[in-house]
Amino acid sequence: MKFNTLIPELSVSNIQNSLNFYTKVLNFKIEYERKEDKFAFLSYGKAQLMIEEINNHWNTGELTYPFGRGVNFQIETTNIQEIQNALKKNNIKPFKDIFESSYRSQNTIYKQQEILILDPDGYLLRFSQDIPTNAKNYLSQSVSVVMDRPLGTKHPKHGFVYPINYGYIPDTVSGDGEELDAYVLGVDTPLTTFTGKCIAIIHRTNDNDDKLVIVPEGMILSDKEIEKHVHFQEQWFKHTLIREAK
Numbered sequence: 001m002k003f004n005t006l007i008p009e010l011s012v013s014n015i016q017n018s019l020n021f022y023t024k025v026l027n028f029k030i031e032y033e034r035k036e037d038k039f040a041f042l043s044y045g046k047a048q049l050m051i052e053e054i055n056n057h058w059n060t061g062e063l064t065y066p067f068g069r070g071v072n073f074q075i076e077t078t079n080i081q082e083i084q085n086a087l088k089k090n091n092i093k094p095f096k097d098i099f100e101s102s103y104r105s106q107n108t109i110y111k112q113q114e115i116l117i118l119d120p121d122g123y124l125l126r127f128s129q130d131i132p133t134n135a136k137n138y139l140s141q142s143v144s145v146v147m148d149r150p151l152g153t154k155h156p157k158h159g160f161v162y163p164i165n166y167g168y169i170p171d172t173v174s175g176d177g178e179e180l181d182a183y184v185l186g187v188d189t190p191l192t193t194f195t196g197k198c199i200a201i202i203h204r205t206n207d208n209d210d211k212l213v214i215v216p217e218g219m220i221l222s223d224k225e226i227e228k229h230v231h232f233q234e235q236w237f238k239h240t241l242i243r244e245a246k
Contacts, residue, residue: 098113111131147192180210202239
């Protein structure tokens with residue numbers, strides 16, 4: 001296991017109550033325990049958290065409910081609805097139910113769904129899930145693509161060679177949590193970046209990961225031609241082709 005460079009350790013009033021809450025309600029995983037110390041190391045996705053029953057080793061002042069006043073712990077999730085359902089099932093009322101937030105990073109606005117939860121000692125947990133970029137907004141628009149898999153490169157996992165340029169749109173979020181991907185058609189040389197027109201979207205119906213189809217300005221491709229170019233990868237996914245708005 002690789003440890004994060006920042007891992008909060010929370011002093012809790014009852015280790016078993018906290019373990020039940022984190023593992024049985026919120027679905028954290030126990031990485032390891034030191035039961036003699038009433039200590040547990042937990043993980044949730046890439047997030048890591050340590051909890052230990054109060055032992056007066058770390059106290060800088062009196063601990064009274066709610067613990068951790070002035071601090072909230074943001075934890076990324078891929079299914080915020082699942083968390084809400086788990087709370088309802090266990091008759092736990094969230095501190096603040098699911099809501100939408102917008103955060104600016106330089107010139108980009110990121111949108112998220114969030115839910116705020118108090119743990120048994122009152123530590124405030126903020127679970128957040130990115131709201132995917134709507135691929136349809138790019139239809140008929142000029143789009144800049146950064147190539148991470150130029151024509152002729154191999155897929156890092158499956159080993160097939162890319163017969164076209166394939167990249168992503170910076171500062172976007174796709175349904176899989178990564179950037180929105182794009183096929184660049186109509187250019188027969190490897191590229192590092194490209195700006196062209198989005199003429200279609202590959203909408204996967206069995207995978208939450210739409211793809212843009214980008215071509216040089218003025219190029220026209222039929223549905224059949226697009227399908228032929230992307231078959232090397234899309235053959236493994238059920239999908240529909242969404243064409244540019246008329």
